[in-house]
Amino acid sequence: MQHIIDRFISYVTIDTESDAGSETTPSTAKQWDLANKLVEELKAIGMHDVTIDDKAYIMATLPSNVIHEVPTIGFISHFDTTPDFTGANVKPQIVPNYDGKDIVLNAEQNIILSPNYFKDLLLYKGQTLITTDGTTLLGADDKAGITEIVTAMEFLIKNPEIKHGKIRVGFTPDEEIGRGAHHFDVEKFGAEWAYTMDGSQIGELEYENFNAAGAKIIFKGKSVHPGYAKGKMINSLLIANDFINELPADETPETTKGYEGFFHVHHLNGGIEETVLELIIRDHNKKKFEKRKELIEKITRKINKKFAKQFGADIATAEIKDQYYNMKEKVTPVKHIVDIAEKAMREIGIKPLIKPIRGGTDGSQLSYKGLPCPNIFAGGHNFHGKYEYVPVESMQKAVEVIVKIAELTALGDYVKTEETIKNKK
Numbered sequence: 001m002q003h004i005i006d007r008f009i010s011y012v013t014i015d016t017e018s019d020a021g022s023e024t025t026p027s028t029a030k031q032w033d034l035a036n037k038l039v040e041e042l043k044a045i046g047m048h049d050v051t052i053d054d055k056a057y058i059m060a061t062l063p064s065n066v067i068h069e070v071p072t073i074g075f076i077s078h079f080d081t082t083p084d085f086t087g088a089n090v091k092p093q094i095v096p097n098y099d100g101k102d103i104v105l106n107a108e109q110n111i112i113l114s115p116n117y118f119k120d121l122l123l124y125k126g127q128t129l130i131t132t133d134g135t136t137l138l139g140a141d142d143k144a145g146i147t148e149i150v151t152a153m154e155f156l157i158k159n160p161e162i163k164h165g166k167i168r169v170g171f172t173p174d175e176e177i178g179r180g181a182h183h184f185d186v187e188k189f190g191a192e193w194a195y196t197m198d199g200s201q202i203g204e205l206e207y208e209n210f211n212a213a214g215a216k217i218i219f220k221g222k223s224v225h226p227g228y229a230k231g232k233m234i235n236s237l238l239i240a241n242d243f244i245n246e247l248p249a250d251e252t253p254e255t256t257k258g259y260e261g262f263f264h265v266h267h268l269n270g271g272i273e274e275t276v277l278e279l280i281i282r283d284h285n286k287k288k289f290e291k292r293k294e295l296i297e298k299i300t301r302k303i304n305k306k307f308a309k310q311f312g313a314d315i316a317t318a319e320i321k322d323q324y325y326n327m328k329e330k331v332t333p334v335k336h337i338v339d340i341a342e343k344a345m346r347e348i349g350i351k352p353l354i355k356p357i358r359g360g361t362d363g364s365q366l367s368y369k370g371l372p373c374p375n376i377f378a379g380g381h382n383f384h385g386k387y388e389y390v391p392v393e394s395m396q397k398a399v400e401v402i403v404k405i406a407e408l409t410a411l412g413d414y415v416k417t418e419e420t421i422k423n424k425k
């Protein structure tokens with residue numbers, strides 16, 4: 001157990017916070033610190049073809065140790081941490097044999113990690129937890145994933161009696177700012193499918209995520225002295241308000257769950273002459289997603305019609321941009337890649353938790369770039385803040401899942417669908 005703890009700590013104590021405001025890749029130079037270390041480590045454990053490109057994308061190969069043909073599979077994680085909370089000077093604390101009670105993260109500042117609030121903690125009674133010291137995030141998202149992949153590769157190298165096909169490993173920068181997949185060279189990676197090790201609770205297995213779009217609606221107005229404004233002033237702030245009121249009030253992030261989609265107004269800024277409204281649209285169902293985008297256009301038309309005479313032109317313009325799509329569309333035709341992961345979990349005694357993601361993953365972008373890529377748990381909880389923690393046992397189980405997936409894939413113990421064969425051509 002100490003080996004995996006040491007490895008994890010050696011990663012999280014390197015600050016790799018990404019920055020959405022930066023235009024370079026990686027978005028912060030400090031991500032190179034961990035990236036370079038990972039390259040050395042992959043070489044040291046005996047991985048082949050270890051490469052890092054000018055944007056810090058790392059790839060490596062574990063060659064096949066069987067003679068029959070096995071599809072090449074991949075495992076992917078990201079080494080940046082979210083800009084939402086500081087990742088500098090992480091001082092991990094180890095809580096062995098967790099007793100199910102409050103954990104004092106920071107006595108001085110009275111920061112407590114409590115099962116009264118974070119009920120998931122009780123799943124891990126008796127296990128070894130790694131927490132923060134209450135002043136930073138932990139970075140288990142997604143350095144737990146990297147730890148697990150490196151440890152699994154090391155295990156396979158040291159235990160050549162376990163048969164597996166060619167395995168590719170990919171570590172990316174800037175996932176937390178939505179760019180992890182942007183410069184990922186799917187062709188160079190050369191895997192038939194892959195898994196991101198970037199989920200949370202042990203057992204999580206995800207291959208459905210939102211279809212996503214962003215909309216920006218600009219409202220024009222006419223400013224006139226308020227004392228003489230009757231019949232003349234057009235206040236764009238109030239028109240934007242009308243627009244918001246046309247949206248279904250019970251379809252917001254705070255009123256929906258599971259497969260329910262939403263409109264999320266997240267930015268409203270303006271004055272009388274011009275107001276800009278920004279919102280995001282989310283839905284797992286492609287048809288409903290399209291309907292939601294149509295509704296934005298419909299409301300815009302309605303408002304334009306209302307003010308056509310008075311304003312003499314379109315008073316509102318809507319710009320809608322698709323952001324990402326549900327990977328289900330790309331994964332369903334090759335569903336065996338999910339089945340293998342599910343089977344791997346069951347064989348090592350983990351109950352698979354298959355549920356839709358209410359967001360996107362790098363895997364969804366990669367799936368649309370031609371690399372079908374479900375998401376598997378990395379084990380951490382309470383990502384992106386000071387209450388983040390990871391049970392070491394969950395990381396160990398994730399290592400076992402990776403090894404088992406490699407084994408099952410080499411057995412060829414799954415049905416190849418027509419689509420897989422077609423996709424391969």
Ligand SMILES: [Zn+2]
Nearest residue numbers: 141142175198
């Ligand atoms: Zn992540």
